[in-house]
Structure formats: structure tokens, C-alpha cells
Amino acid sequence: MEKEINKVTLPQIAATFFMIGATGFGGGMAIVALVERRCVLEKKWLNHDEFMHGLAFGQILGPFSLNISTFVGYYLRGSVGGILAAASFIAPSFLLVSALSYLYFRFHEVPELKSALLGSNPIVIALIVVAGIGMAKRKAAGLETAAVAAAAFAASALFGVSALTVLILAGCWGLWKGWFAGRVR
Amino acid sequence: MAGILKLCWIFLKIGVIFFGGGYVLIPLLHRIMVDQLHWLTLQEFLDGVALSQLTPGPLAMLATFSGYKAAGFLGALAATVCIFLPCTALMLLISSRYERFRRIEAVNHFLDGILPAVVGLVFAAAFNLGRTSLASTRDFILLGAGFAVLQFTAIAPMAVILGAAVVGLLLHFS
Numbered sequence: 001m002e003k004e005i006n007k008v009t010l011p012q013i014a015a016t017f018f019m020i021g022a023t024g025f026g027g028g029m030a031i032v033a034l035v036e037r038r039c040v041l042e043k044k045w046l047n048h049d050e051f052m053h054g055l056a057f058g059q060i061l062g063p064f065s066l067n068i069s070t071f072v073g074y075y076l077r078g079s080v081g082g083i084l085a086a087a088s089f090i091a092p093s094f095l096l097v098s099a100l101s102y103l104y105f106r107f108h109e110v111p112e113l114k115s116a117l118l119g120s121n122p123i124v125i126a127l128i129v130v131a132g133i134g135m136a137k138r139k140a141a142g143l144e145t146a147a148v149a150a151a152a153f154a155a156s157a158l159f160g161v162s163a164l165t166v167l168i169l170a171g172c173w174g175l176w177k178g179w180f181a182g183r184v185r
Numbered sequence: 186m187a188g189i190l191k192l193c194w195i196f197l198k199i200g201v202i203f204f205g206g207g208y209v210l211i212p213l214l215h216r217i218m219v220d221q222l223h224w225l226t227l228q229e230f231l232d233g234v235a236l237s238q239l240t241p242g243p244l245a246m247l248a249t250f251s252g253y254k255a256a257g258f259l260g261a262l263a264a265t266v267c268i269f270l271p272c273t274a275l276m277l278l279i280s281s282r283y284e285r286f287r288r289i290e291a292v293n294h295f296l297d298g299i300l301p302a303v304v305g306l307v308f309a310a311a312f313n314l315g316r317t318s319l320a321s322t323r324d325f326i327l328l329g330a331g332f333a334v335l336q337f338t339a340i341a342p343m344a345v346i347l348g349a350a351v352v353g354l355l356l357h358f359s
Contacts, residue, residue, distance in 0.1 A: 024241040031241065057279045060296060062203055062272025063243030070273050074280040082277045090269065093242025094249055098261050100236045101253035108232070112354060117228075119353015120235045120346045122324045125315050126331035127238065127342055131208050132307040135300075145301035152305025156212060157312045163212045164202050166302055174298015175291060182290075 008045055008076045014088045016043075017069050022092035024065070031065035039072050046075050066090065148173065188256055189263050195222075196248055196267035203245070203272070209303045210244055212310040214251065224255050227317055235350075238342050245269065323356065 016038060024031040032055060039045045051068075054075070058067030066086055073085025107113055140149040148170055155161040199217065203210050211234065218225045225233065233254075237246035245268055252264025319325060327349060334345055 021241055054280070057276065060279075060292075061275050062200070062269065063245055065243050066245075066269060067272060067276045070276040071280050074277055079277050079281075082280065083273065086269065086273050086276075090242060090265065093240035093246050094261075094265050096240045097237060097242070097246045097249040098253060098258060100239065101233075101250050101261060102258075104232060104236060104250075105254060108229075111357075115357035116350035116354045117232050117235065119327065119349045119351070119356065121231050121318055121353075122328035123331040123335075123342075123346050123349040124231050124234045124238070125311050125319070126328050126335055127234075127345075128208065128211060128307060128311040128314070129332060130335040132304060132311060133336065135208070135304045135307060139300040140304045148298070148301040149305035149308075152302035153309045153312070154305075156306050156309035162216065163209065163306050166306060167202065167209070167299055170298045170302030171295040172298065174294045174296065177298065178290060178294030 008043075010077060010081065010084055013073055013076060013081055013085050017073070017085045017088035018091060020069070021089040032068050035065075035068050035072060046072065050075065189259060192252060192255055192260055193263050193267045196252070196264045197270060199248070200268040200271035203268075208244060208307045208310075210247060212306045212313070214247055215310060215313065218251050225251060227314075229254065231314065231318055235346050238346055327352065 020031065020034055020038060024034045036048075036051055040048055040051050051072075054068055054071030055064065058064045058071060061067075066089060069089040070082045070086045074082030077084075104113075108117070136146075136149060140146045152166050152170060155166050156163060195217065199210070199213055203213065215230060219227055219230050233247050233250035234244070236250055237244055240246055246265075248264040248268040249261045253261035256263070315328070319328060331345060331349060334340055335342060
């Protein structure tokens with residue numbers, strides 16, 4: 001590739017993604033928006049189309065926020081850049097969760113903490129429901145996809161089928177559908 | 186050491202199967218950590234979800250929490266590295282040849298099939314967790330209030346969780 005030589009250094013990548021990882025509260029799409037603002041709009045490290053491609057692939061496996069960091073890092077400085085961006089992004093959260101885990105497992109017998117956590121319990125479930133609704137609007141809006149979602153729900157919630165089995169079956173259904181559509185056309 | 190290796194293996198496997206953004210981890214980890222391995226109790230699992238939401242990182246930080254419970258700080262580190270290894274490796278691979286990868290239709294079809302199922306699994310996770318952990322009327326009121334706030338306002342989940350923790354504290358001690 002005959003591209004303008006990238007002037008972005010590894011420490012710059014590390015510092016940028018560490019900051020995003022430390023300040024990007026809101027998670028998921030909020031992080032993606034933050035990466036876009038920092039790297040595309042402010043620093044112009046890559047253009048918007050390239051960023052969108054990275055985002056599309058980031059939906060395959062794992063969290064978008066981490067994947068988009070890996071993608072931008074790779075784009076700038078190859079594999080080392082990708083791994084560095086990913087690690088820098090995760091580092092602040094990792095340290096925070098480790099510290100909170102330490103406190104939690106050490107002190108969760110404290111009655112005050114216990115009742116505080118009982119209060120947050122239902123919120124966690126509400127959060128999952130809200131996430132589900134958001135995803136449903138984007139990914140299960142049609143009749144057929146809604147039916148797949150409903151079947152997956154029933155299999156997992158009512159019949160105890162493992163999540164992995166459900167995902168593989170759904171993937172095969174997608175493949176079959178694609179193959180069938182190809183034949184009809 | 187054997188314990189850490191087993192932990193790595195478990196989280197690598199989980200890392201290979203978390204499609205579609207992260208929420209699918211809730212049903213997966215719930216089943217594996219609580220039902221199968223008994224590394225976490227249901228209560229600890231829910232608290233772990235709450236703690237992982239207090240950070241900017243993805244929900245997958247739940248792996249850090251689970252790893253910490255299983256084997257201390259080293260376990261937390263091993264779990265975090267292993268759960269993110271597969272998606273980071275895949276992302277590097279795709280990034281290096283993304284033009285070509287974009288044209289493989291089978292990949293798109295497979296994903297088209299999987300994503301709606303992820304939605305179903307996420308609701309199933311909420312259903313399973315709710316069935317076992319929501320007991321009193323107060324829990325359901327908090328659930329409804331939390332849902333309304335998270336769905337209809339732009340208040341960050343972190344703030345809502347902290348707010349609910351304060352409510353929990355007041356309800357039990359006043």
C-alpha cells in the first residue's frame with residue numbers, strides 16, 4: 001500500500017486509548033462514538049468510511065468498543081498497534097474491576113453493602129431488558145427475525161437449551177436461508 | 186497453576202462464542218459460572234454485573250470479576266486476557282484483509298441468523314435472572330422504575346445502579 005507514512009506513534013496510540021478506556025463511561029456504542037470523535041474527527045487518523053468498515057466487522061465477535069479500538073490500532077501501526085490499542089483501552093476498566101472485586105469479596109458480608117447491592121439487583125435486570133429491546137429494534141425488527149428471537153428465548157428460558165447450541169443453530173438457519181435465497185434467485 | 190490453566194481454557198472457550206456485542210455473555214456466564222462450575226452464587230453473579238457496569242469497559246469485564254473470585258488477582262488477569270484473546274485475534278485478522286473478507290457471503294448469512302437469536306438469549310437471561318432473584322414487591326417496583334429510567338432517559342447505567350444502591354441502603358436501614 002502506497003500510503004502517506006503514518007506519523008502516529010505507539011505511545012500516542014496507547015495514551016489515546018487509555019484515556020478513552022478511562023473516561024468513556026456509558027459503554028458499548030458510547031465508546032464507539034467517542035473513538036470516532038477522537039480518532040476520526042479530531043485527530044483525522046482515519047476517514048469515516050474506514051471507521052464504518054471496522055465497526056461492521058466489530059460486530060462479529062466480542063464487544064464493539066474493544067474491536068473498534070483494535071481496528072484503529074491495526075490501521076495505524078499493524079498488529080502491534082492493534083494489540084496495544086486493545087490493551088490500553090481495557091486497562092483502566094480491568095484495574096477498576098479488580099479493585100472493586102477485591103473490595104466486594106472482602107466486604108460483602110457488611111450489611112450496608114449487602115442491602116445496597118440488593119437495591120441494584122433489579123436495576124441489573126432492567127438494564128438487560130433495555131439492552132434486549134435496543135438490540136431487538138436493530139436486529140429483530142422483521143417477522144422472520146422476530147420469530148428467530150422468540151424461538152431462541154423459548155429454547156433458552158423455557159427448555160434450558162444451552163446458549164451455544166442456540167447460536168450455532170441460528171447461524172445454520174442463516175446459512176440455509178442465504179443458500180435458499182441464492183437458489184431462488 | 187493447574188487451576189489457572191483451567192480458568193484460561195474456560196475463558197478462551199467463552200471468548201470464542203461471544204457474538205453480537207457482549208450481552209450474550211450474561212446467559213453464557215450465568216450458566217457456566219453459576220449452574221455448572223459453582224464458582225459464583227447467583228447473588229455474586231448479579232453483583233458482578235453491577236460492578237462491571239460501573240466501568241467504561243464492556244460487560245465482558247464480568248470475566249475479570251469471575252476470575253478474581255476463582256483465583257485472586259492472577260485469575261482476574263488470566264480471565265480478562267483469555268476472554269478477549271479470540272475477538273482481538275479475529276479482529277486483527279479481519280483488519281489485515283478487510284476488503285476481501287467483506288465479500289464472503291456465508292459469513293454475512295451466518296451472522297444474519299445469529300444476531301436475532303442473541304436478542305432472544307438476552308431476554309431469556311433477564312427472565313432467568315428475574316425468576317430467581319426478584320422476590321418482593323419492592324424488587325418489582327425497583328425493576329419497573331429502573332426500566333423506565335434506562336429506557337426513556339439518557340442517564341448513564343452507572344448512575345442508575347449507584348442510585349438504586351442508595352435506595353437499597355435507605356430501604357433497609359431507615
